[in-house]
Amino acid sequence: MKDIARQSMSIKVESMDLLNGQIKMEAHASATYLAMASWCEQNGFFTSAKFFFKQAEEERGHMMKIFNFLVDTGGNPISPEVTGINHDYSSIVDVFESTLEHEVKVTKSIHNIVKKAREIGDFATERFLDWFVMEQVEEENTIRDILDMIEVTGTEGVGLQMIDNKILDWID
Amino acid sequence: MNVIFQSTYYTLYQAANERCFYVDFGQKMVRMSLCQLLALRHKVMSIDIEHHFDSDLNAHGFEVLMLCNKEHLFVLNTLEILDLKKLVHHSFVSLGLSVETAEFSIS
Numbered sequence: 167m168k169d170i171a172r173q174s175m176s177i178k179v180e181s182m183d184l185l186n187g188q189i190k191m192e193a194h195a196s197a198t199y200l201a202m203a204s205w206c207e208q209n210g211f212f213t214s215a216k217f218f219f220k221q222a223e224e225e226r227g228h229m230m231k232i233f234n235f236l237v238d239t240g241g242n243p244i245s246p247e248v249t250g251i252n253h254d255y256s257s258i259v260d261v262f263e264s265t266l267e268h269e270v271k272v273t274k275s276i277h278n279i280v281k282k283a284r285e286i287g288d289f290a291t292e293r294f295l296d297w298f299v300m301e302q303v304e305e306e307n308t309i310r311d312i313l314d315m316i317e318v319t320g321t322e323g324v325g326l327q328m329i330d331n332k333i334l335d336w337i338d
Numbered sequence: 339m340n341v342i343f344q345s346t347y348y349t350l351y352q353a354a355n356e357r358c359f360y361v362d363f364g365q366k367m368v369r370m371s372l373c374q375l376l377a378l379r380h381k382v383m384s385i386d387i388e389h390h391f392d393s394d395l396n397a398h399g400f401e402v403l404m405l406c407n408k409e410h411l412f413v414l415n416t417l418e419i420l421d422l423k424k425l426v427h428h429s430f431v432s433l434g435l436s437v438e439t440a441e442f443s444i445s
Contacts, residue, residue, distance in 0.1 A: 168357075170352060170354060170358070171435050178435060179436045240372070240373075242380060244380065
């Protein structure tokens with residue numbers, strides 16, 4: 167008997183479901199960073215706003231990378247619904263702390279898919295996610311460095327302005 | 339045509355010469371590509387069956403399913419949905435595209 171299913175699709179449906187979940191998570195991250203950019207613009211942190219506009223683009227790029235992988239493997243990528251985006255932050259420190267929390271959640275989710283792909287012998291998905299594993303190391307490191315810089319600079323006096331100016335180092 | 343899986347109300351067939359699948363819904367036989375079968379899976383597995391037991395969330399206990407780009411419309415009751423979930427789940431295991439042994443749901 168011809169294996170039409172396997173000829174049409176080269177990953178497991180369990181991986182496809184988890185990757186569709188990751189598409190949603192990346193879309194949510196992109197929208198969250200856009201909300202952060204909006205908050206930064208409204209509160210005078212113009213360089214930080216640029217940083218978050220760039221982050222929002224990057225997250226959308228991650229989403230599209232997964233979306234295209236599902237297309238290439240014959241899967242069924244689902245365009246995500248994005249709801250419940252927080253627009254309220256108490257300070258610029260709160261914004262960056264929330265960013266780190268978000269990145270840690272994304273990292274955990276990626277690791278979970280890698281673990282599951284390994285368990286079910288889905289080598290294509292496992293290898294595809296190698297790039298995301300290393301990307302998350304970089305993303306977390308960037309935000310940790312910014313939080314370290316904020317701690318060293320302090321938020322008193324001209325500290326906030328200095329923090330915003332210094333964010334430029336992480337935009338290029 | 340080869341039977342891939344048969345549940346109480348439904349049967350999935352593979353038609354190798356046409357490179358497609360057929361789902362026998364009882365009153366109607368529906369031809370599907372794998373992409374359409376994946377779309378059916380997504381729709382069926384996204385149904386929260388618990389809503390059928392809460393009159394505020396699903397007052398009548400029915401689901402309206404539109405398949406194959408709105409070419410077919412089905413109105414299914416709770417038992418039929420449960421059976422369709424079973425068909426979809428076991429069919430993908432039989433097709434070798436799923437390794438899950440326990441019931442699987444899409445969040």
